[in-house]
Amino acid sequence: MLDRRQFLKLGGATAFASLFGGCDKVQRTLIPFVIPPENYTLGEALWYASVCSQCPAGCGIVVRVSEGRAKKIEGNPLHPVNRGKLCARGQAALQTLYHPERLSRPMKLSGARGSGTYAPISWEEALSLLMVPLKKVKAEAPASLLMLTEPMRGHAGLVAGRFMKAFGSKYRAAWDPFGADAMLSANAAVHGVRDLPEHDLANARYLLSFSGDFLETGISPVHYARAYGRMRGDRETIRGKFVHFGPRLSMTAAAADLFLPCTAGTEGIVALGIAHVMVRDRLTDASAVAGRLADDLFAYSPEAVERRTGVHAHDIAAIAEEFARNQPGIAIPGTGAATGPDGAFHCAAVALLNVLAGNVGKPGGVSFPNRAQAFAKYGPEAALLAPSPESGYAGMRDAIEKMRGGAFRMAILSGATNPAFTLPPSLKFGEALSKVPFVVAFASFLDETTSQADLVLPVPTALEAWGDDLAPVGHSGAVTLCQPVVNPFHDTRSVSDILIAAAKELGGEPAKALAWGSFRECIEKAYGGPGGEMEKALQRGGFFGESSSPRSAARTGNIALPKPAERPIDGDPKAFPLALHLYPSVTLYDGRGANLPWLQEMPDPVTTAVWRNWVEVNPKTAAGLGLADGDGVTVTSPSGKITAHVAINPGIASDVAAMPLGQGHTRYGKYANGRGENPITLLPAGETYALQATRVALTKTKLATRLVRFAHPEGQWKISNLM
């Protein structure tokens, strides 16, 4: 029989078993229901403001942080550039933070230089590996230090600039493959301001785009996409009209009311055709300019322009009249026009339209905000904090030349622009870099460039770092602050922090120039420190509400007609019948997004392709070459040869083959590697960096891979019902 004592014993044992018996079964999934029961309180999340670094547009972000982990990025509603909006690349920036292939520890080369094999080391060892050669170079030949970065804005630029100056080397090259070189020189020639214009799309009634990519990858895609939406639908009685000229039906072109294909590399000539009609028919108020240009514009009659560009003369005349009569209107050049060998001409011709329309400095027109004003207190050093948004191609070529000549004993690499991937291979960047005895790279990922270093130091991502920024357009003079939104996920140190520490150890000039304890201290000193204004600004994301006075365009009466240089692009039209049109990828930008699975799996807006690149061809051209959609082709230019899959684009000029940039990595991790080949290898190494610089031939090839496209399942639906 069971007595009372035994009963209790047994009962206890059962209770024990039932309590702890489940211990081996750990609950691994989250609570699996769509609607949790009543009273189930969800964890409270915190939002921290910072800046997106997926492209140089400088959008403000807020990051949702739950239990110490960043969960979601959204646009900062207070930020003047993007007002709460964010693009696909910005959304995906979260994956850089928790990327499996992110560098978590310092590494030193363990194999041959360039082999990309590294052994993890401690920070102490890494810093001594950095400091020993650095001290030696400083003592023996300070001018033989090279610093090669992406354009650095804000105090990060100040730290880098001061470090190099105090160190005694003037070789600081910054590389941005989509730098606005052509637009800068065009604006200097036409408006007398060597800076980026701010286009007030939201208040415009008419928009002319010349290969514009302002909705996808231009200078500030989210800023302009938001303004575009407002131009279309925010005004009670006005809907801005949008006309696009260009060789390819891009995502931006698809948004246009009217897409008029023109021959590749003739955007500026179309613009001059429009200018011709405006001057001829007295459609412009800028009569002084018109009078001066009338003779030179004579050659650009609509009929003459039609012969060269393929745009019908009556279209040019009609659009010139519409443009002139629907003011304010804006003419915008895009990457496709600006990155040809004649880019400066195209941009100047387009800028001329803005002058003729008389919209410079007016609402709904073009203005030139003064960027450097925000950092005026630094005097001549302000240029370090707000550098000119140019590509730095000349500086890169110079640096490569000098590297090859053995001028450098040490090189410091930093930034996401990956010159070994984004520069034409004929420049032989990699080979030149191998001539530098000691290369140290600051990076979050190994890529084609950083994997050639001797020492790789892991840096925090933009979500874990201090900093400040001034966006190229739409900033209204507001400086944005970056703060770590989460504790650094790995043991990383920022470039600025290491430079400050290195300067201290070097002593002398560098220590004096960089007299901060850390980069955070540098930022806090600059903005008034914790408490007070800076704390409020950190919460809001920056110092908003201050407005800078726009610079008036200096020169509007004294313009010469831009002259095309008529530099032919590479390749004999007989052997290479198609002009190669390269464009920044909507998802991968210059290639930095290629290691993020979210971006790889986002269908491209035009082709709906995922995970791979392609070459876009007109259906008739494809049929003439015996190519069907998805076929493999070899793309041959005088400089190189790659393979890709054909994607038929019904809206691309028949003498053009277009490819997106960003794919074709070989050393950027498993998500990026082996997804097509890099179209930059087709480019010649010219005087200026030009993406539209060569002609190509296509030949059918059997490929083992396939181009996966996200076709639309509801094929029975008729498009006529949508319009």
Added chain:
Amino acid sequence: MNIKWAMAIDLDRCTGCGACVVACVAENNIPVVGEAEAEKGRLMQWLRVARYWDGEYPEAQAVYLPVPCMQCERAPCETVCPVYATYHNEDGLNAMVYNRCVGTRYCANNCPYSVRVFNWFDHKWEKPLDEQLSPDLTTRSRGVMEKCTFCIQRIRRAKETAALEGREIRDGESVPACVQTCPPGALLFGNLADPHSEIARKLKDPRRFRLMEHLGTEPKVVYLKRQKGAGR
């Protein structure tokens, strides 16, 4: 207050940029399937931006059509589910109870808009990518159907906040991730039952239409046609 959530998609503003797609993936713990599975049509994205070609060169045009779940008032998916995994909730949404789903895929088969996606596998988030997973909603396991929920976790949160403060939920207090991020402001979300809400006003626009209206599904995602020319 009566609630009838609805979404307006203004095709005159949509640029097809795909920000909504990635925002949705980030918000809703949607797995990445990879190239091989994508080829089999097994992309898991809840929201797609369909692209249509119209006309021939040089008059060719591309038109973008973002397609989330239509949250039909008379939803064909609901009537065929043998286990009531998909049901109509009090706000008029087609909600999914993942635990009930047995994976017959009848609902996807019956959905005229092809917006439902099926978990053919237990999708893995390679560490530490799983650190990003939102704690507000679960990941779904193999054999379970899933689809756009209008970000029900956000609606839920806004309702709780409103209840705590003893008030009605405000217009614009809760918007799905896609609507929040849309750069040109093509997407609008709100309560159609509230005559003063922005969406109720917006949907008086004569440009409105719904996808496959003739099927009688009464979608709560309403499109606004593209306009032509300058002026209105």
